[in-house]
Amino acid sequence: MPALFPSGKKKFLHNLCCNLARFFISSKPLVILEAYTPFHLEHFKHVIHLLSEMDEYNIVVITPNGKDLNELKNVQAYKTINEYPIYKKADAFISTDYNKIPHWFSCPTIYFGHGIGPKLDYVARDELLEFDFVFSPYRPAYELQIQNLPKERVIPVGLPILEDKSSRQQEIIEFYQFDGSKPLIIYAPSWCSDTTKISDIKTILAFLSTKKQFNIVVSPHPLLFDKNRCKGEDFFKNNNKIKLLHINTPESQFTTLDLVKASDIVISDISSILFEAMALKKNVLLDGNKDLYEHCNALKIYDEIIKFCPVPCWNNNEDLTIEHAIELDTLSKQRELFINNYLFNSGNASKIFIQQLSEILKHG
Template identity: 30%
Template sequence: MFKSINDKSWLWCKYYRKLKSRALCLLHQLTSIFYIRHKVIFYSPAAFQANHVLPVINNLVVDGVVSVVLVGSFDKIKGCDYYSKIDDLPFFGKYSLYIATDLCFPPAWMSVKTVFFGHGVGPKLDYQSDSSLRYFDYSFTACRPIHEVHKKSGISLVKVGLPILDNLGCVNGMGNGLNSTLNKPLIVYAPSWSGDSKRISPLCKILTALEVVENYRVIVSPHPNFFREGLSREFSGLENSNVKLNYPDSGVSTYEMCMQADVVIGEISSVVFESMAIGRLVCFDGNEKIYKLSGAASVLECFKKSVPVIDWEMDIDSQLDQAMSDTQWKEKREVFIRDYIFNVGEATNIFVKAIYKIIKI
């Protein structure tokens, strides 16, 4: 008897919450007709994700056709409204489009079209196959492998590309003492993070090899989550070595670092493919397991044919010297990335036009 009462109470609470949500949604729809100006919301839970949509935001601000609302880990931009949390958004307003760089959704009361724009082009296809993707109305895709995976979700797809690649001249200075010994070519090693330790590259082995490199200066720029998740101990030994460590609070993103580099070393991180697109020599650190566990074995086979693969047991200087002098890698890299990333150099305009089309401007 007691259990039955509890069950009925639980069902009533569930029904009440659903009814309340629908009522608020209807009220929001009705009140939005009193507002003329469309509002486009960009939500990004991390700064490194936010960087991928900044060219689009800047373009919308210059156009002045819609109001731009930023939520999450954005720097404040003149002409945009800013809120630190999605729940802080005002109830009243003509919210026309919600664009998220992660699998996060707007409040239940908000009657709005939703767009998923996954941050970057790293082929972590198991993440891109998440079942919650189907709750978005659209996916703006940046590269072919992710586009093919998103087809299975049944939502509307738009091939936009990666806006961050459109303005290659907009790079911050290196700063913070990272540009010492400028007479040597620069290597940037950019290991990606995973909650599954089996997917992380053998950092101890790789860092030990990089510490004895002589002909190049080396900067290690790890994924910010290494520092958030208490895994920075992997890099603690670099403090007294010739290898420099780029911390998340340095003011220089890994992407900006790679734009200054002569050689970029990595595995599945988006910056590896972005670096290929901007013409940097990219080398694979050999971590095949992360591709296979991410459902990207087919991408791996094409990738390995397009870049040198580092053997960490052999002399690193001689391998890099040979890779830099071998002109075949430039052509192979260009062929690969041309097929991999959509609309290089045009992504921002295509992204903005897609926004206007959805909200019928």
């Protein structure tokens, strides 16, 4: 058997079942979208809805929390790849992460870069070589990726999630019982595998807790809630200094992007959300974590954005950087020039995503 089927018994069985099933099921191309976390799924949702409306494809979504997607036309969700029926022949497989590609699939594979934070130590890892194509969202990532892959395999696409213009502002105000006349500040710290590079979150929270004239929501990266991934550090529980702040947990009904869309000021570090906020024309402040940019090989980008993303003095409760930014935003043009050069296909990424997918399917 190994000599006859060197790619494995499961691949042989998959191909056999698929060939038989094609006599009885839809002949539309079948596209598998894999998103292992709810956060990653959000980056696919706008594309999924557009593909569903087109009625030209069958779409399978592999994600732990995609039950509601089954209500869409031509869309079916499975919690894991192991639940995916072996008789269904995939025509393209697209993943948001460097997870191992199922070895029995015989179709084009695509890595979809799902964020635009400049973690340049991550965007061109060796695992990228396992994919046939890369959908790249922003210029610095693209420039690194084409050093390791043939240029024709790395496609500038952009970030489709930014095209969903829906707003949940009123829901957010009502949920948190906010005074709607106060500006809304969102602080979104990110996680790092080297925990010594995580921002000084507790000092920043203590500073923000003194700003009673604002509505403030802290929306951390989900891994910041996992003490095992933060060397036992508990940033948000049993901290009397943050009683006046609202913490948006991974179980919340609001994504960080929902909060950003409703915000007046966004504060972050190297997180994609900082750059997404710029793309949404939000007023943005840095938390000043230069070490994290250095760790991610992105010092050049830090040196550029520090010119138009001020950093409050977190140890000084009298600092008025936030107040001045609320009163008069004098840096919006500089942010706009930067993000327009940084992000691919702003406002048009979903269309480009689907066009490029169609081309890949056409040529097999």
